[in-house]
Amino acid sequence: MNPEELTAWLRRFAELVHEHRDELTALDSAIGDADHGANLDRGMTAVLAALQEAPPADAAALLKKTGATLVSKVGGASGPLYGTLFLRMAGAVDGGFAPALRAGFDGVLARGKAEPGDKTMVDALGPACDVLDAGGSVAEAAQAAADGRDATVPLVARKGRASYLGERSAGHADPGATSTALLLRAAAETLR
Amino acid sequence: MSVGIVVVSHSRALADAAVELARQMLPGRELAVEVAAGTEDGGLGTDAMAVSAAIEAADGGEGTVVLMDLGSAVLSAETALEFLPDDVRERTTLSAAPLVEGLVGAVVVAAGGASREQVAAEAARGLAPKEAQLR
Numbered sequence: 001m002n003p004e005e006l007t008a009w010l011r012r013f014a015e016l017v018h019e020h021r022d023e024l025t026a027l028d029s030a031i032g033d034a035d036h037g038a039n040l041d042r043g044m045t046a047v048l049a050a051l052q053e054a055p056p057a058d059a060a061a062l063l064k065k066t067g068a069t070l071v072s073k074v075g076g077a078s079g080p081l082y083g084t085l086f087l088r089m090a091g092a093v094d095g096g097f098a099p100a101l102r103a104g105f106d107g108v109l110a111r112g113k114a115e116p117g118d119k120t121m122v123d124a125l126g127p128a129c130d131v132l133d134a135g136g137s138v139a140e141a142a143q144a145a146a147d148g149r150d151a152t153v154p155l156v157a158r159k160g161r162a163s164y165l166g167e168r169s170a171g172h173a174d175p176g177a178t179s180t181a182l183l184l185r186a187a188a189e190t191l192r
Numbered sequence: 193m194s195v196g197i198v199v200v201s202h203s204r205a206l207a208d209a210a211v212e213l214a215r216q217m218l219p220g221r222e223l224a225v226e227v228a229a230g231t232e233d234g235g236l237g238t239d240a241m242a243v244s245a246a247i248e249a250a251d252g253g254e255g256t257v258v259l260m261d262l263g264s265a266v267l268s269a270e271t272a273l274e275f276l277p278d279d280v281r282e283r284t285t286l287s288a289a290p291l292v293e294g295l296v297g298a299v300v301v302a303a304g305g306a307s308r309e310q311v312a313a314e315a316a317r318g319l320a321p322k323e324a325q326l327r
Contacts, residue, residue, distance in 0.1 A: 035236070035237075040230060040239065051205065071239075071271050072239050072240060072241040073239070075231045075235065075237020075238065075239070077238075077263050079238070079240065079271075080240055080267035080271040081267065083240070092243070111267060111270065111271065143250070154229075160263060161263055
């Protein structure tokens, strides 16, 4: 992968996060601490500024800078989680998007210690990685992430601030799974 | 040289107040206590890079014990370890203790010259006095 296509992906993700900022925050105010949209918007704005200020020479450096910026600037749990996703992607990007995303997903699992069905970003990211590993297109992976997001609606949260709400967390899509579906949608729109 | 203490919180005010409360136990004594709390713009949140810098600042060679509030404070502290030099990381302990109670116990034994293991153990039993009182 080259830095140009990754930058296009991140730019589109930042746009989508900005457009859906209020929706992400509304979901998070229903089941969490009401900061996901604002946090991720701030983080991705900082990422674009960092990439513009000193454009990294290669894909790995670009992903590393993206991850390091997110762990610093987001503020909430999505900072270390999305940050780790990109930091781990940096180590596997030589193999292409699918192995990079899988390495990122493994990093998210190790960092957050969530399992499928816990009502987290794992429920969108895992199905997307499975589709890519099976040879599916990025568009099909994005659809799998969106389906995974929708499947979080009836779930009871077992991780993060939402887990304090117990049964009351059911009935809303998980904010993290929702933003992850946007990340894959941005990929489908920008990556071949 | 004593073990250093690091406080990671979503809130700068919460962290500063917890440190003030703990330092009350150390009249006239020196101890490196560093805070990494809140976002750059003064809001609620945590910053793994700031945690990493606080650990390096608190580490005088004997290592550090890190106390956290909840959620992203824990994830940011774990992430911060990745950005530390190997030797500093190896002598950093992330404590599962409750922030206020653990911090008070930790600073007292750290200022007394205890090892990192002893400081972490004291933090971990931070709830014991309260539990004994309310039994």
